[in-house]
Amino acid sequence: MAEPHQVPVLVIGGGPAGMAAARAARRGGRRVVLVEASDDLGGQYWRHLPAERPAAREDLLHHGWHWFRRMRDDLLRDPGCDVVLGGHVWSVDRRDGRPPLVHVLVGAPDGAGRLPRAYEPTALVLATGAHERTLPFPGWDLPGVFTAGAAQALAKGERIAVGRRVLVAGSGPFLLPVASSLVRTGALVAGVLEAAGPGQLARGWGSRPWRLLAAQAKAGELAGYVRDLAAYRIPYRTAAAVVAAHGTDRVEAVTVARLTPDWRPVPGSERRIVVDAVCAGHGFVPRTELAIAAGCALRADGSVRVDDGQRSSVPGVLIAGELTGIGGVDLAVAEGLVAGSVAAGRTPPPAAVRGRAVFREFAARLAAAHAIRPGWQSWVDDRTVVCRCEDVTAGELRSVAALTGSRGLRSLKLTTRAALGLCQGRTCGRSMEEILGPAGLLDAGRTAHRPLAIPLRLGELAASTVVGEDVR
Amino acid sequence: MSAHLRVLVVGAGIVGAAVARVLARAGCDVVVVDRGATAGGTSASGEGNILVSDKGPGPELRLTRQTLAAWGRVREELRDELPAGFPGLEFDRKGGLVVATTPAGADNLLTFARTQRAAGVRAETVDAVRAHELEPDLTRDLTAAVFYPEDAQVQPVIATEALLAAARRHGARVRQRVEVTGPLLAGGRLTGVRSTAGDLPADAVVVAAGPWSAGVAERLGVTLPVRPRRGTVLVTSRMPARVRHKVYDADYVGSVGSGSADLQVSSVVESTAAGTVLIGSSRERRGFDDRIEARVLAALAAKALLLFPFLADVQVMRAYGGFRPYVPDHLPIIGADPRLPGLWHATGHEGAGIGLSLATADLLHDLLLAPDSADPLAAEFRPDRPGLASGQPGRNEQPPDQPRTTPASRDRPAPARERPGPAPEWPGTAPDRPGTAPERPGTAPERPGLEREWPGHRPPEGAA
């Protein structure tokens, strides 16, 4: 319950963008506090084994591993950089025209009695990354169906394969490294299914495939994944999707189907495949709740709007990484370097600015090539769960929306109970909004608003702040 | 006045919904308009309280008695009016337990309960043993407790939507994203409104816009001393039920009745049918500033722990806030506006709107359609009552065009979300400034020639 810590540069998020921002701000001569919820740096991209489990060739599971290790060690050793691990930002108090007050609990995830801390930053860099979006399909809530990211987290962080015979499906280039991690974790990958069809992929990536861009590193990375597909004889199919999972207590088989260009299953193309796990991911959703709570303006696609200095619409608040648009690690690092430099009042390094431009191009093509198309709703039937926390089905969503006629997500959440569970709409929010789209939602995007960024114990909340004399 | 009256209800919250239903049932041609979505304002920001426990003797208590009876009747009627599959209202006459934890608090509580009993409220003083039978997890540090078996709970958004659905069943139309921009006048009489959807003629316009009623009224040419009073609620994760009734600390009553702008927090804790626990309640006068502040949440948590220590380990997963419509003499404003024939009000319920919605609607129905048989109680709520003169002199101080959503969401286009597109804006694009309210369409309201000024109303510049 102490006074807030004044901080020149506060970085929230210790993944690639946050680490780069902290590094650049330090180079710019400012003291930095870097807050990361997990117990080590790296974010999702460099999710790795804990210190208790060293391995000689952990680099085989990662790209840029050595760069990461150097950066991490530098930051942890740097006396001018205070790395707060186990730092969970639970809320920010919006302030007009300047960065918000940031409220943190330090301790174990979902602990009780964690240490409260408040920060008053002169400059705030938000680098909170993204989480996966998985489109619902019948049976997707069976045990054994995971997100693609779960497969990565378990493979890289625990050396556990989610199953022995795994199907990877969804959309986006992220499916490829997931398959590669799985085969290095003792699993057989029955296939990788990309929902986008050849036309969408070709138009999205453009007539100059990105191997011809300055993004040489990306080309090498892709080649590695393609090699794995060949070496492990993993079928890769486009315009294909898992449209149902089957089993009683766990997934035992899936139905896969070919898709039309707008992602509708082609009747008669369904085939049943025996698997014991499915990893499904259809792109990423930026974790914008802190940016929204701080007052930052968003773009129509839900990402945070920034200028060429990574500045958001709130003076003193900068944004880097997936928050500005899903673009992968290279773009995240470039943006982090720019944001950290600007936060320290310095000119961003030209190489970072150039890199950002190149990888921004990559990100734009990625978005076009793998954008979700509306036909997915036709593989969702009335009994398909959409909100997993509250078990609200697509049929319930549609019928309650029709019965009330409301055009407001605020009302629709409260009449359907969707997005009201512990995950507060992270998993279902976008799908729920798209299913309800025909209502003509007046408060679209509302499911991303979360004044409490994480759950916390009431005792911790009570102890967290100085309750002023003006409270009676 | 005949039925087939055309009535325009401004505000699709619970009060507007209740009014629309009652008038549509009576044969009026009802249109409800809301500048946003249904149940998008205060009705979605509270806990769904239907309370008698916080009412001292007076007109509001009498209105509450009527409303409690109305809830029983209307729930029955809704069973026939609502289509199959409509979500249940989660109505629960669970009773309320008010608990004091200090000697002074005990004195105040017991004195207050005596006055309530004298006015016919069932207020049962209970000893510590009985209090812990009612609530086994209640703090041991209580000094007095009173149980009010009549207190009830309802899911407020479902109730609002249910009343609207019933209204539609009787022919009412509900139009969302329609904003009142000015009056339609003929010979000093209000004959409808100008709106973003064009001119909407009506024989009677009912302002039921909660804390935004002052803004609507202003556009129609009158002032209304309704101001926002901020409230915040915490929601826990689902758990096995350990709180069986509504439980409040005795401060709750004092805080409702006060006029202070400073943050006041008193504890209200209850379970919901969904298995969560709701924790309120804060009161602050800060205009329409909708930011959520940690210090307010911390105060809510701290006070709740005084009542139920076991909550310390429970996860809070959500916090939401809203604005109560606050009137200086703490009574709702119901009835015809004498300054502008054709204009009616049904607003100002400050934290009691969910419960009082039904009785308000019944009262308004009588005043509009059967004035000779209207309950004399209605006079206590009339817009030109002397009690409203005790508010601040001068114009209603908040400007009508307050943004009511956070700056971030204001920046986004309102219609259905687009697919994620290619390259977002890039270098050189000036960032948008948050908090910029979008252009309000519509013309400035035509000022009517007002013959009798409302206390506190100053004529607008350049009025005829």
Place this chain on the structure above:
Amino acid sequence: MPPPDGPFRPADDPIRPAPAGTVRIEVAGEPVQGVAGQTIAGILLAGGRLAWRRSRTGRPRGVFCGIGVCFDCLVVVNGLRDVRACQRRAADGDRVEFQEDDRG
């Protein structure tokens, strides 16, 4: 290709892990041993459990997202409810119980 036979053992692991210590916890009253540094979810999955909770309408749930955003994998740890198993590293002596009673 047929699925791999037998569990994935450290000896098979291409990243050549060093021998790791153990952690001893209790799961639903039974003693369970895990690898030092594993999360509770890791221990449960390695033990063959895919589900340990029920959703609001009784559907089985375990790990879904693995990164702490979906809140499916909740367990009770040392009496504390609503702990995400995928985020919490196991400590010696932890008592893990299954959270079966949060249905509405």
